[in-house]
Amino acid sequence: MSSDLISSVYWTFCSALNFWTILALLILSFYQWWKKPHPNFPPGPRGLPIIGVLPWMGGDPQKVLFDWGQKYGPVMSVRLAGLDVVFLNTYDAMNTAFVKQGDNFSGRPELKPACYVLGDNGLVSSDYGDKLFNQKRFAMKTLRKLGMGKQEMENTINEEMFHFAKYLETKAGKPVNLACDYNNVTGNIICVTAFGRRFEYDDPQFKYLFQLLENEYVADEKLLTLLFFFYDYVHFIPPFKGAKERFMNTENAILDAVQTIIDEHKKDFQPDCIRDYVDAFLYEQKFGNEKKYFTDKQLRVTCRDLFEAGTETSSSTLAWLFLGLLNYPDYHKKIVTEVDQILGSSLNPSMAHRLEMPVTCAFIQEVMRYRPIVPNSVTHKTTKDTNLYGFTIPKGTNVMPNIYAAHFDPLTWQNPQQFNPNRHIDRDGKFVYSPKVIPFSLGSRACTGEHLARMEVFLVFVGILQKFTIISGTPNLPSLNEGRFGFLYGTKPYKVILEIR
Numbered sequence: 427m428s429s430d431l432i433s434s435v436y437w438t439f440c441s442a443l444n445f446w447t448i449l450a451l452l453i454l455s456f457y458q459w460w461k462k463p464h465p466n467f468p469p470g471p472r473g474l475p476i477i478g479v480l481p482w483m484g485g486d487p488q489k490v491l492f493d494w495g496q497k498y499g500p501v502m503s504v505r506l507a508g509l510d511v512v513f514l515n516t517y518d519a520m521n522t523a524f525v526k527q528g529d530n531f532s533g534r535p536e537l538k539p540a541c542y543v544l545g546d547n548g549l550v551s552s553d554y555g556d557k558l559f560n561q562k563r564f565a566m567k568t569l570r571k572l573g574m575g576k577q578e579m580e581n582t583i584n585e586e587m588f589h590f591a592k593y594l595e596t597k598a599g600k601p602v603n604l605a606c607d608y609n610n611v612t613g614n615i616i617c618v619t620a621f622g623r624r625f626e627y628d629d630p631q632f633k634y635l636f637q638l639l640e641n642e643y644v645a646d647e648k649l650l651t652l653l654f655f656f657y658d659y660v661h662f663i664p665p666f667k668g669a670k671e672r673f674m675n676t677e678n679a680i681l682d683a684v685q686t687i688i689d690e691h692k693k694d695f696q697p698d699c700i701r702d703y704v705d706a707f708l709y710e711q712k713f714g715n716e717k718k719y720f721t722d723k724q725l726r727v728t729c730r731d732l733f734e735a736g737t738e739t740s741s742s743t744l745a746w747l748f749l750g751l752l753n754y755p756d757y758h759k760k761i762v763t764e765v766d767q768i769l770g771s772s773l774n775p776s777m778a779h780r781l782e783m784p785v786t787c788a789f790i791q792e793v794m795r796y797r798p799i800v801p802n803s804v805t806h807k808t809t810k811d812t813n814l815y816g817f818t819i820p821k822g823t824n825v826m827p828n829i830y831a832a833h834f835d836p837l838t839w840q841n842p843q844q845f846n847p848n849r850h851i852d853r854d855g856k857f858v859y860s861p862k863v864i865p866f867s868l869g870s871r872a873c874t875g876e877h878l879a880r881m882e883v884f885l886v887f888v889g890i891l892q893k894f895t896i897i898s899g900t901p902n903l904p905s906l907n908e909g910r911f912g913f914l915y916g917t918k919p920y921k922v923i924l925e926i927r
């Protein structure tokens with residue numbers, strides 16, 4: 427046989443092989459796309475084979491998901507590339523799943539690469555089970571003992587507010603972007619609670635921790651990061667690879683910084699003098715009945731969780747609140763009037779003052795409704811085959827609370843697209859708390875720090891207004907309808923000018 431013939435047979439064979447390989451892959455991906463986890467799975471958009479609805483997610487995913495929710499109903503499924511995710515689009519659907527059937531809907535999926543760094547430890551990413559019950563119970567009990575929801579915590583927040591006001595005085599008179607500065611207060615409140623100490627704002631260790639947080643939450647590769655959370659197989663593709671490495675480096679650096687503080691605690695730990703969360707944990711580790719749950723890794727990751735979940739979240743909420751004030755001068759005026767009448771210039775704000783400050787409370791609640799900073803909360807996972815609204819949702823399915831859709835549900839809210847704090851004030855001028863404003867989610871996986879966050883948001887917000895007049899320092903002030911998507915939904919950058927009152 428001539429070499430030409432061999433070569434021609436070889437290439438014909440390869441082309442046939444390529445043809446059949448490509449055809450097989452096409453059939454496989456079409457089958458993957460067409461197949462649902464269960465014939466009775468909730469309805470929803472499936473997008474394109476292989477990539478699912480990803481091409482639709484580029485602009486404003488929360489609006490796209492909202493529109494689909496209006497079309498498909500309270501429980502819908504969305505095909506995100508190879509993954510079927512169930513979205514709960516109304517308060518009632520979330521309440522039915524997370525509260526009434528909490529045991530079935532409170533797992534956490536293994537979100538890689540978070541799992542590589544954190545394992546099944548801490549509070550946020552731990553799966554549902556005995557360890558999580560034990561650790562959440564311990565966390566709630568310890569946070570309450572350390573003052574959460576009580577006068578002691580108010581004192582801690584007001585003391586931190588005193589330092590923050592001094593810091594803000596140095597910035598008075600010129601346009602400043604405070605988005606990251608709020609972390610000084612919210613971060614220190616967590617540090618006092620978890621580590622028993624506050625840091626000076628220019629302390630290198632403190633600044634380093636915030637730099638790390640900023641890298642993670644504000645860096646412009648959040649979409650890439652979110653994608654590789656779900657799709658392990660994209661890790662080796664260059665843009666994802668880099669984003670993954672930076673994410674893991676940041677997480678490891680935060681864990682190392684936290685470990686340094688824990689090691690200092692171990693050196694001077696005294697069982698009869700529990701100063702903070704770390705001490706309370708070390709006590710259980712040495713003397714408790716369930717030592718198996720109180721491991722070093724669990725402590726390290728829990729402190730990381732409290733710091734990460736408790737800092738940027740409250741700061742972003744404050745950033746939205748001040749942006750709201752600048753966008754709605756009538757409410758701004760009314761709120762400042764309440765602050766002046768109830769607190770004057772010298773009274774320390776207290777949660778009890780909320781009763782006398784209906785417009786302030788209504789404004790905070792409306793900002794939390796209108797701009798939930800975690801619009802799709804944190805992903806849950808079903809722990810067994812389960813049924814919701816007549817649909818079958820198999821064990822292990824990813825479930826996302828669509829807080830944004832619940833907050834804009836036209837069956838719950840009149841003119842939901844209108845920013846209207848007045849909707850939370852009754853005819854007698856009193857503030858009406860709404861259980862359907864759920865920025866902290868619902869059920870047994872709801873935010874562990876909700877009480878603390880509500881306290882710091884109120885006390886810091888009115889504390890700043892008591893001491894400073896706030897003016898816009900940005901020529902084109904963003905509206906409340908523009909934001910930045912990432913792990914959190916934050917404001918677009920804007921500047922304010924503070925005038926000392």
Ligand code: HEM
Pocket residue numbers: 549550551562731732735736737739740743799800803804805806827865866867868870871872873874875876878879880883
């Ligand atoms: C305005 C501020 C905050 C908002 C809007 C917020 C919101 C949330 C949301 C939506 C979740 C997920 C719930 C779910 O999975 O369904 C969550 C979880 C969590 N939050 Fe917050 N949070 C805030 C502040 C805080 C603070 C101050 C702390 C710290 C003490 C904290 C600690 C946690 C923890 C530990 C979890 C995990 C709970 C679990 O997985 O069981 N958060 N938060």
